[in-house]
Structure formats: structure tokens, C-alpha cells
Amino acid sequence: MSKKRIHIDQLFKNGLKHLSFLVSNKDLESIDKKTEVYSDEKTNKTKDKLDQFNFPITDLDWEQTFSKFQKEKLAFEPSKSIFSKLDELELPITEVDWTQTKNKLANQKRRRVFIWWKVASLLLILGLFAIIYKLSISETTKQRNEISESVHLKSMTLNENINKNNPSKDINKSDKYTLNTIIKNNVTKPPFRNALKEPAFNGSSLTLISKNETIKIEENQDIEATNQLVLVGLSLFDIIYPNLNFDLVQTNTIVKPPTKTMKTQYFVGLNNALLTNQFKYDKNNDANFNNLQQNADRNLLSWSKGINFGLIHKGFQHQISLSGQQINQKSNYQFKARIFDSLPVKDPSGNVIGYFLTRGRDTTLRENHQIKRNRIDFAFNTNKIWKMSSKINLVTGIGAQTSFTLNSKGSKTLDPQTIQINDYQFVKSNERKLGIHPMVYIGIQTSLSKNWILETALSSQYNILPVYKNNISNKINTYQSGIHLKILYLIK
């Protein structure tokens, strides 16, 4: 009798996986007999029997199975199984959602373009500065070369005179000299003591300074224009110091500064301005309106950019400018409201016919809204030019600006008529597109080169026309002030 070793888990799939027994051939035969109904080689009759081998199940079986399954799931990860319902959570959307998304997308695209425009403008301005700086450097070098190449009528050094201990006969106190080059040496002993006691330079053409034992000579504008320095009444004999080298040219004539011409100069320029916008609320307005809107207002910054054209004549600068700006008016409204709990009131058939208000409580509602206005400004102003130094002017002036709102967009705003939040499109029709702004202006002009001027200025302006049309009783006027940066090019 041969013995067969089989795994019990072939018979019992679940559990006792590693348990096995030794069985005899007799056992095997009897097993075969019992299991012959499962054999594929048996007759079709047996197969039919097997096919019909069903037990009835009840709902309880399913509930218990499902319960066990749930329990297994929970044992594995409780939170995951319970909240897996939320994985496929879908909520209804409305047409408004798409409209708002579309608007946001358009705004975002515009903002991107605007940012690129800002970056490009900044790069352009920086580039202009770099070019102007380079031009001014090369111009200065050119001027210096011209000076060194100038023909000296007569030249001598003070050093030579001192060494000889006998001042040159050619040099007299009353002579007049043109100083072409100055070699500055570090001085170890107090120089020019005598010279400083007695002004070495007569008149206001030059100033001689001795500080930290180093010589500095400042040039004034007129002298610079001639590329020469004029020493008037220089007392050479008072200047006693061996290491100081002068290269002097005797001219015996005073180089006169060029006479000022009252020529009219025209200019064009680019204008950039960072402006803040404020509102002035009329005292006669509805107090509630003023209170709500004033509390909601957020400080508005806008950036204006444009072009300038003008002329300088007899110490006055007259200019017109055309610029554009986008003003984003952001409002953060806060309302106090009373909310009531309610109980439905039903008729005998169960239909709700109304609500019975029970308990009330105060709450604060908040809403953020924004209005964007694109406008163009046409300005004229006249400035008085005050010369501060050869390269710097102070400009002060007055002017007027006309603004025109090209378009405006917004979701909602406080309606000045109803004093309630309303769609902006209803309020928009009551807004005035035109503005007239008197302005004051103060700034500094810096000469970068012969033709280029950088103007930095502060301005303040007030729109005398209210934001809303005359039929609206609540009046608001706008203030605008800010800093301007202009680059002007003088046309010859």
C-alpha cells in the first residue's frame, strides 16, 4: 500500500496552511469516492449535479459579510475607509463660476503683460542711464584731451622758480595767467599758509582750499565752459612750496566767460510717476455713506507713464505731457447686520407659508471689491528754473491736468444713491469720465550731459470735479500726489 502526501490546504484554502498528515491508500480511495463528484472525468450527469450545487443565502449573509469587510477595512485604516466617500466628492457649479474664472484669467494675463511692461520700461531707463553715463564720460575725456593739446604760449613751473630762489622776471603780481593743468601732490608741510591768509585768488573765479594739506581748485561753470581756468591776480610769490607743480600759461588777458544767450531750447522726454490716490468726502454727504466708504478705502497706488514736450525760455520751463495710468480702487467693506433664526410656519397641508423669526444676533459681514479705471491725462505746467549750481537746477511751478477715463471695470461697489453694495455696472453710469486737476510741482533737474537732463519732482493735484455726476448728492473728490522721474532731451 503506497502512501501519498497531500496538503490539507488544498482542501481548506483558508487557515491551517502549514498543517499536513500522512494518509494511507485506503484513505485515498475513500477520499476519491467522496470527491468524485468534483472530478472533471465524471459523467455529464455528475456535472449537472455539481452545477446545481447551490445553497440559499439570506440578506443576513450579505450584511454579515459586508460588516466583516468593513471591519477589516477599518482595522487596516479607519479614517481612509470612512472618508473615501469624499474622494469622489463633486459639487454643482454655476455659470457664474465660469464667468468669474474667465475674468480672473483675463486679469491675470493683463497683469503678466503689465509686469513685463514694467520690467521692459525699467530696463529701458537703466539702459538710457548707462548710455548717458558713457557718453558723459567720453565727453569729459575728450575735453581733457583738448586742454592738454592746447598750445602754451609760455610755460614754467613754480618749482623751478623756487629752486632758483629768484622768481622769474616774466611773472609779475599783476600778470594774469591761465592754468592749464594742475598736478596735485601730497603735501607734507602746511602749504599756502601765507597764501591762505591773503587770498591767493582775487575775485570769484577760483577758490583755493587747503585741507589736509592737499590742494583743490574748484571751477565755476563759466570757466568750465571755456576749458580753461583763469587765475586773476594770483600772488605767485605767496605760494611757496617745492613739490607743487603748476603748468602756467601767461595770457595777460582774462578769458571771459561766454555771454549768456537767451536762446529758446526745446525738449522731449519720458515721464514716469508713482502716485498715491486719496478721496475727499463732502461734509454734506450721508454720514453712513461716508463712514462705510472711508473705512473701506485702501491706499491706492498707481503708476503713470507718458511723454513730455516743452521749451525753456528766459528761465522758465513750459511743458505739456500726455500720460496714461491704471487706478485700482480697492475697498474692504464691513457691515454690521442682525441675523435671525427662523422657524417655518406651515399650513395644514404641510406647505411652508412663512417663517417666524425667533432669536437675533449681531454679526459683521465683510466684502472685498475692486474697480479698475484706465485713464489718460493731458497736463500743462509752467516752472520757474532756479540755478543751484552748474549742473543742478531747482524747478517750481504750477499747472493743470485734464484726465479722461477710457474704461473701467469692477464687480461691485457701494452705490452712492442707495448706500448699498451694488453691481458696478449700475454705479458706473453715474461716474464722471472727465477730471480737471490743478497741480503744484517742485523738482530738481540734474544735467547729465549737454543734452540730457534728469528731473526728479514731487507733485500734488486735486480733481475739482467730483467722481459722481451732479445728480448724485454724495460727493467725492480725488487727490493725487506722487513722485515723478523724467528724462529730458534738449533739442538743439
Added chain:
Amino acid sequence: MKEIDELILQCKAEKSWAQEKLFKLYAPQMLGICRRYLSSMDDARDAMQDGFVKVFLNIHKYEGRSAFKTWMSRIMMNTAIDMVKKINKVQFVRDDYFFNDTNDMEDEIEIDDQDLSQEQLLAIIDKLPHGYKIVFNLYAIEGMGHKDIGKLLGISEGTSKSQLNRARTYLKTEINKILQAS
């Protein structure tokens, strides 16, 4: 699938009709994602709209390495989380008392699947503090690991685990309350 691919192509070409179609196709699901993180329906809508704006602006970056819905869901999830942080100034604090891995089995709840509706589950999740809610959503529903959650939120793995455990404890109490009441 071909229809979606075609829509994506048209969206890359910034065709408005394609953007609208894509929006209407996926918006309900995306709103569901945002709602899980944000208790207010208005905020959820706002996040969903912002998310779609990001999707449309960056759709050219989608290279098809993952399913489009997965890519978009990720954007929505990040947008919603950013909004939660912005609105509520969320801070994730590690609590060592809850920081152990053995708590998992203690969180078993005997419950019939039909007992709680989606609305009830949302209501329970809404009660969670914002930090717990984000971590719980990411772990239990999005199926992210603590390491990935840590990277996404800029917190340590331990903090993520501690937040999750706190969330589970809280949820267990809340669910039990509801079950007992019913």
C-alpha cells in the same frame, strides 16, 4: 481620452471654447477637492476659480507624464491649501504626545458605511482645526505619505504624524457622538 487630449491641445492654443468645456467637465470634481480643505463654500469656489486660472496659464507645461485630472487636482489642492493658510494663518505644531505609530489600531470604529452621508462627513471634517484638516485630507483622502506631506507643507514628518493622530482622535470622538445620537 482622445477628446480630453484634443481639449488640452486647444487650451494650450488658448481657445476660449476649449477652456470653457474643460472647466465644465472638471469643475464639479475640482470644487469638491477645494471644499474638502475650505469650510466656506465661497472660499472653495474662489480657490477653484484661482486653480483653474493657474491651470489655463500653465497648461503648456503639462507634458502628459501623469493623468491630466491628477495634474489638475494637484494644482487645486495646492491652491486650496494656500488659501487656507492665507485666510487662517495656519501653524503646524508637532505634539510629541501624539507622535507614535501605535495609535492606528486604537482608532477602530464600528460603523455601517451607510450611517454617514457625504454632507455629514464634510461637516465633521469642517470642525477640525485647519492644520489637522490639511494633513488629514492629504493623508487619508489624497493618499499621500507623511514624507510627501512634510515636503509639501514644509514641516517635519513627525509633525505630520502628530497632526494626523490628533485629527483621528478628534474625528473618532465626533463620529461616535453622531452615532450615539442617531
